[in-house]
Amino acid sequence: MILACPNLLLCSQGTTDDAKKRDGVIVSKHVFGPVDTNGFIVGDVESGRCLIIDPGIDSDEMLDTVRQREWNVDWILNTHGHWDHIYSNAQFIRETGGVLAIHAGDIDLLEALTDQCFWMGVDIGEPSPAPDRVLQDGDALTVGAMEFSVLHIPGHSPGGAAFYCEGEGTVFVGDALFAGSVGRSDLPGGNHAQLIASIRTKLLTLPGDTTAYCGHGPETTVEREKSSNPFLK
Numbered sequence: 001m002i003l004a005c006p007n008l009l010l011c012s013q014g015t016t017d018d019a020k021k022r023d024g025v026i027v028s029k030h031v032f033g034p035v036d037t038n039g040f041i042v043g044d045v046e047s048g049r050c051l052i053i054d055p056g057i058d059s060d061e062m063l064d065t066v067r068q069r070e071w072n073v074d075w076i077l078n079t080h081g082h083w084d085h086i087y088s089n090a091q092f093i094r095e096t097g098g099v100l101a102i103h104a105g106d107i108d109l110l111e112a113l114t115d116q117c118f119w120m121g122v123d124i125g126e127p128s129p130a131p132d133r134v135l136q137d138g139d140a141l142t143v144g145a146m147e148f149s150v151l152h153i154p155g156h157s158p159g160g161a162a163f164y165c166e167g168e169g170t171v172f173v174g175d176a177l178f179a180g181s182v183g184r185s186d187l188p189g190g191n192h193a194q195l196i197a198s199i200r201t202k203l204l205t206l207p208g209d210t211t212a213y214c215g216h217g218p219e220t221t222v223e224r225e226k227s228s229n230p231f232l233k
């Protein structure tokens with residue numbers, strides 16, 4: 001059984017802080033761990049409140065940024081339940097008090113973090129706590145003045161979710177969609193046809209200038225993927 005995530009190896013390790021700064025919102029991108037997983041802090045400057053997306057393995061530097069900026073963490077969101085996106089859930093909950101949320105379809109993966117680490121040959125860390133909030137398609141999450149809607153995008157995993165902030169023109173897509181590629185679907189619970197349908201119906205229908213932040217590699221836009229992604233022709 002292979003539980004690796006796609007690894008595009010396009011990003012060097014480290015942080016791109018203030019990768020996008022608009023209307024008092026900061027998106028801080030952090031790249032960490034053996035498969036260069038992207039984690040994000042999305043903060044509302046005026047309220048000092050933020051959410052965390054995908055506190056993966058070796059993400060201490062992202063936690064340091066939360067402390068240095070003195071962000072108040074409302075949410076800890078998992079785009080999906082693969083080990084490299086959820087590895088540090090326990091640590092982030094303990095240190096920030098954020099509310100853990102993941103789509104209902106990936107709770108089995110969340111509970112199997114230890115098994116995933118075993119199969120991947122990475123250090124077995126702390127199990128993830130159970131989610132405080134189980135997400136469904138269409139749920140709304142607020143952080144300061146920002147509102148995010150949950151888009152269920154199964155196919156890379158059963159409970160993959162994107163988090164879309166219409167007001168900021170941003171969507172966090174996890175491992176479903178990459179710049180010029182799509183996520184793998186040969187992992188347990190994966191389904192290629194379902195993945196492509198999810199991308200077409202939930203992501204490519206967003207405004208073309210929406211910035212998509214991916215679980216690995218660089219960000220892209222909806223329009224760029226719609227026009228040039230070879231997997232979506």
Ligand SMILES: [Zn+2]
Binds near residue numbers: 037
């Ligand atoms: Zn991944």
Ligand SMILES: [Zn+2]
Binds near residue numbers: 004005006082
């Ligand atoms: Zn994944």
